[in-house]
Amino acid sequence: MQASLPIPSSSAWLPKPSALHIYLGHLLISLICWMVVVILESFQVFMEDAAKGEVLPPSHYLIWASFNWFAWALLTPLIFDLARRYPFTMSNWAGRIVFPHALACGACVSIQAVLRGIAGWIYTLSHEMFASPVALAAEYIEKRGVSAVIAYIAIVAVAAFTYLRDQVRQRELRQAQLESRLASAELEMLRMQIHPHFLFNTLQAAITLVQDDPRAAEHVLLRLSELLRISLDQMGTNEVPLARELEFLDLYVGIQRQRFGDRLSVEIHADPSTLDYQVPSLLLQPLVENAILHGIGKHKGEDLIEVFAHLENGGVQLEVWNGNSVVDEASEELLMHGVGLRNTKARLEQLYGPGASLIIRPLARRGAAVLIFIPAHRSRQAAPQPAAETAR
Numbered sequence: 001m002q003a004s005l006p007i008p009s010s011s012a013w014l015p016k017p018s019a020l021h022i023y024l025g026h027l028l029i030s031l032i033c034w035m036v037v038v039i040l041e042s043f044q045v046f047m048e049d050a051a052k053g054e055v056l057p058p059s060h061y062l063i064w065a066s067f068n069w070f071a072w073a074l075l076t077p078l079i080f081d082l083a084r085r086y087p088f089t090m091s092n093w094a095g096r097i098v099f100p101h102a103l104a105c106g107a108c109v110s111i112q113a114v115l116r117g118i119a120g121w122i123y124t125l126s127h128e129m130f131a132s133p134v135a136l137a138a139e140y141i142e143k144r145g146v147s148a149v150i151a152y153i154a155i156v157a158v159a160a161f162t163y164l165r166d167q168v169r170q171r172e173l174r175q176a177q178l179e180s181r182l183a184s185a186e187l188e189m190l191r192m193q194i195h196p197h198f199l200f201n202t203l204q205a206a207i208t209l210v211q212d213d214p215r216a217a218e219h220v221l222l223r224l225s226e227l228l229r230i231s232l233d234q235m236g237t238n239e240v241p242l243a244r245e246l247e248f249l250d251l252y253v254g255i256q257r258q259r260f261g262d263r264l265s266v267e268i269h270a271d272p273s274t275l276d277y278q279v280p281s282l283l284l285q286p287l288v289e290n291a292i293l294h295g296i297g298k299h300k301g302e303d304l305i306e307v308f309a310h311l312e313n314g315g316v317q318l319e320v321w322n323g324n325s326v327v328d329e330a331s332e333e334l335l336m337h338g339v340g341l342r343n344t345k346a347r348l349e350q351l352y353g354p355g356a357s358l359i360i361r362p363l364a365r366r367g368a369a370v371l372i373f374i375p376a377h378r379s380r381q382a383a384p385q386p387a388a389e390t391a392r
Contacts, residue, residue: 026077034073041065067119068144071112076155079104083159105152109145113137202227202255209258216258223255234281238351242309242316243275249284249307256292263302264292270309277316279374280347284320286340287370291322294368299324315355315375323367341370348372 017025042061049055082104088096117137124131202224209217230248234240246268253266266288288305296303301324308319341358348356355375362368 022081023077026080027074030073030076034069034076037069038062038065041068063123064120067116067123068140069112070119071115072108072148072151075108075111079108079152079155080159083156084163087163088160101152101156105149108152109141109148112148113140116140199224199228202252206255213258220255220258223251227251227255231282238280238347239278240281241276242270242279245279245281245284246270246275246307246309248282249288252285252288256288260292260296260303263300264296264305265303266305266307268307268309270307271311273311274309274316277374277376279316279318280344280351283344283347283372284318286344287320287372290340290370291320291325291368295322295324312373315373318372318374319369321363321367321369323363323365325368344372348374 039062042058042065045065046055046058046061082100086096086100114137117133117135117140120136121131121133202220206217206220206224209220227248230244230251234244249268256266257264284307288307291305292303295305303322303324306319306321308317308321310317341360345358348358352375357371357373359371360368361371
């Protein structure tokens with residue numbers, strides 16, 4: 001199995017925003033929210049004065065409401081960041097109430113009261129009135145102290161909710177990455193199981209020809225070397241275009257033709273529109289190998305194996321037919337427990353989930369067929385040249 005280094009996501013290459021950028025981003029949202037509070041409070045006081053018949057200019061109400069809350073607009077991003085830095089948990093919630101939040105809440109209320117007193121004092125002086133800044137600060141704590149504490153709690157609650165949401169998303173992302181790595185490892189294991197199995201069977205075919213037909217054995221070994229080259233090229237990928245898979249299958253069929261001669265014919269009927277669809281690498285070879293094993297490998301007559309590829313139900317349907325195979329419950333059980341079909345079925349499940357299927361069924365008169373359905377998965381690269389229509 002090949003080891004691979006983790007590839008960082010595209011966001012990992014982006015520069016992280018500075019604390020100032022984060023603060024300014026949160027400040028914009030804070031100003032909008034607190035502006036709504038200012039408008040609502042100024043409207044409420046205006047209506048109360050209107051009921052008493054003591055209406056002042058509208059700007060007066062907006063200015064005093066701003067004095068009551070404008071410091072909170074500046075403090076909210078800091079409170080938000082503080083709440084995320086010191087989140088509540090089941091084990092530390094009591095301590096978090098005291099530190100930092102009780103202290104921070106008292107500090108924020110005090111800052112707002114002091115700034116309200118100073119701003120109110122300056123405003124009254126500009127209008128030839130006088131109000132003590134201490135009295136204005138005390139008035140704020142008396143009338144709006146509880147509302148200020150509730151505002152602080154609300155900000156902390158929103159921050160706690162966003163922190164919890166982010167934690168859940170991170171856990172889901174880590175779980176998805178773990179499952180992806182596990183699936184990739186299982187796919188790699190399945191693919192590596194197929195290679196020695198295929199190599200062993202092909203070498204067995206060459207050994208049987210060494211004494212009887214050395215030239216045929218040499219031809220088999222040459223094709224085998226080409227197959228191994230293609231296998232090595234595809235070692236790092238789980239899928240290849242169907243045209244590439246048919247090219248690999250054509251080389252394998254050539255090896256089997258050296259073994260069985262004119263008794264074996266393999267015909268490929270592939271719809272041109274399917275050739276650039278992605279399929280698992282080494283998908284068809286074990287199916288054709290099983291067809292040979294349970295067909296011409298068990299009788300002395302001729303055998304025809306046909307491979308079909310066509311579009312169906314928004315995906316690709318692949319079929320391997322053998323008119324001389326016989327499928328009953330015993331043979332089907334044997335097939336599904338063999339390395340080829342068992343691994344093929346497992347790889348389909350890993351790559352495509354329940355959307356893919358592998359079915360063995362008898363043909364109308366005699367023989368058997370293996371049907372594979374793969375959901376549409378078109379390659380983004382240009383497909384290789386199509387394999388020959390007929391390999392004989």
